[in-house]
């Protein structure tokens with residue numbers, strides 16, 4: 041953490057390892073945990089989170105951005121890495137050079153990988169209803185036939201990303217599609233393909249769909265919202281966001297503070313400034329929520345600046361320059377949870393916390 045600008049995020053790597061173990065216990069030993077550390081490890085760093093989840097017993101890793109795969113390999117981590125569908129066909133050679141399992145998601149990506157000299161493990165992403173990336177039902181027969189013919193490609197498994205986990209009927213429809221693809225693969229002669237369909241919500245809601253491996257991301261990073269969050273005892277990984285006061289100023293009742301609007305102050309008010317703003321991933325416009333100072337809550341007021349947050353410290357005795365302020369996490373007997381922060385900012389946890397972690401200076405705790 042820099043003294044020059046006190047504003048940082050604390051990433052709890054012991055919590056990440058704990059969450060991997062909790063997931064492994066939930067799915068049982070024969071089921072492998074493919075830990076999803078996509079989007080730069082949900083903003084926490086792809087390579088460092090990859091190392092920690094492997095230390096906690098994960099079987100392998102999944103990422104969606106080839107740069108994350110590159111960072112993991114550059115850090116000397118040799119674990120299996122599945123690269124989700126993410127690249128255009130003309131990137132096939134570069135993808136193959138990463139030393140990962142590539143995804144075939146349509147006939148074009150299949151042709152591109154099959155045209156390479158290099159041998160390569162691949163998985164098929166099956167279109168089962170999400171309507172985004174995946175080999176479509178009309179192409180299954182041809183695709184399995186073609187990958188069988190391609191001497192450089194070793195098809196190791198099928199996966200899909202199930203949509204609408206709150207709707208069991210929809211999950212059933214998608215699984216019927218996935219099963220149909222698996223059946224065709226078997227008819228074509230693929231007898232030992234691995235199957236993987238369980239992202240975080242599916243692990244929690246549909247334990248019968250764990251198959252050979254589960255690929256959970258948000259669960260490992262404690263980024264589930266709503267009733268899903270209570271379904272497993274994970275711990276926050278993006279554990280704290282902190283700053284410190286750089287100025288305190290008092291304004292008399294009846295005075296005017298420009299950024300609070302045109303109204304005169306109805307009471308004497310003390311305002312403190314923190315060097316952290318919407319440029320760090322927070323929001324500009326209200327509602328902006330509260331922070332902890334001396335273990336007490338203080339509201340964020342006005343509009344947040346790109347580099348500044350102003351809090352009303354009128355209710356906190358002895359607030360002074362240099363005092364630590366907690367925007368997420370514990371202080372004294374107080375706590376601001378991620379769910380609370382997300383609710384204030386009207387953003388899902390998986391959106392707001394990785395954004396803050398990615399942008400702010402990161403402090404790692406509990407490294408193995």
Ligand SMILES: *Cc1c(COP(=O)(O)O)cnc(C)c1O
Pocket residue numbers: 076078104124200201238239240241255256257258259
């Ligand atoms: C992100 C992703 C997952 C993991 O989803 P979570 O909800 O974070 O567990 C699984 N599969 C695919 C294809 C993904 O892109």
